[in-house]
Amino acid sequence: MSSSHIVFLMYHELEVAGRKLCQSEPGYVRYILPLEIFRRQMAWIKESGWRGLNVDEAIRYPVEPGVCITFDDGCETDLIAAAPVLREFGFSATFFLTAGFLGTPGYLSAGQVRDLDAQGFQIGCHSMTHPYLSDLTEPELKREVVDAKLQIENIVGHPIEHFSCPGGRYDQRTLDMARHAGFTTVANSKFYANSSRTSPYELGRVAMLRDLTIEEFAATCHGRGLWQKRLQHRARRSAQRLLGNHAYDRLRAVLLGNRASKP
Numbered sequence: 001m002s003s004s005h006i007v008f009l010m011y012h013e014l015e016v017a018g019r020k021l022c023q024s025e026p027g028y029v030r031y032i033l034p035l036e037i038f039r040r041q042m043a044w045i046k047e048s049g050w051r052g053l054n055v056d057e058a059i060r061y062p063v064e065p066g067v068c069i070t071f072d073d074g075c076e077t078d079l080i081a082a083a084p085v086l087r088e089f090g091f092s093a094t095f096f097l098t099a100g101f102l103g104t105p106g107y108l109s110a111g112q113v114r115d116l117d118a119q120g121f122q123i124g125c126h127s128m129t130h131p132y133l134s135d136l137t138e139p140e141l142k143r144e145v146v147d148a149k150l151q152i153e154n155i156v157g158h159p160i161e162h163f164s165c166p167g168g169r170y171d172q173r174t175l176d177m178a179r180h181a182g183f184t185t186v187a188n189s190k191f192y193a194n195s196s197r198t199s200p201y202e203l204g205r206v207a208m209l210r211d212l213t214i215e216e217f218a219a220t221c222h223g224r225g226l227w228q229k230r231l232q233h234r235a236r237r238s239a240q241r242l243l244g245n246h247a248y249d250r251l252r253a254v255l256l257g258n259r260a261s262k263p
């Protein structure tokens with residue numbers, strides 16, 4: 001990848017020995033990396049002489065090689081598993097929290113969010129209740145984007161500027177609502193690297209999957225092979241448009257051998 005392009009990595013909950021995951025369905029677990037795999041990936045970044053950046057740092061598009069590290073959903077492992085590893089390697093990251101999940105089993109408490117914030121990590125917003133935003137009415141969308149932002153700001157005591165879309169779904173209304181709410185960026189889960197030419201309201205991110213090898217991880221950080229992922233993604237989205245989000249989720253759950261879930 002040329003130095004002006006940066007790949008944004010998208011992580012979720014991490015698997016820690018002896019700790020129960022927030023959800024156990026195959027559609028959820030494929031996005032969950034064991035802590036040791038995550039650590040190995042961070043070590044690769046360090047050994048390669050790259051930096052691990054939060055969204056604010058990444059959208060300045062520094063010439064030094066680096067990747068942007070993001071986490072969605074606000075699971076407790078953000079603080080108890082990811083943060084210590086990131087600190088060990090001297091990396092920052094952005095943690096996008098689902099406001100309505102905070103304080104429920106497996107997710108961060110308000111105190112833990114403040115801890116993460118105080119450690120210097122960046123806190124972002126990932127909606128109130130984690131719906132597909134493109135399916136919502138205007139008042140529902142406002143609650144998911146505007147109210148969620150205010151709720152997290154009340155916890156940390158400062159503005160929250162970055163938003164990420166649950167399930168990667170969004171439409172123009174979502175982006176307009178985010179902009180009016182005062183978010184300066186919106187991240188999705190489309191497979192492209194970002195550059196200074198990318199709209200800050202359409203930042204691509206690459207989902208980190210459990211079965212990713214370290215070679216595939218390295219290729220992803222370099223921005224290699226993203227076009228193949230884009231093709232697969234486009235085929236999935238066509239099926240979703242054809243079937244509708246809910247029918248698609250049911251079908252996907254049948255194919256993956258369990259009930260529907262989405263991280």
Ligand SMILES: [Zn+2]
Pocket residue numbers: 072073126130165166167262263
């Ligand atoms: Zn999510």
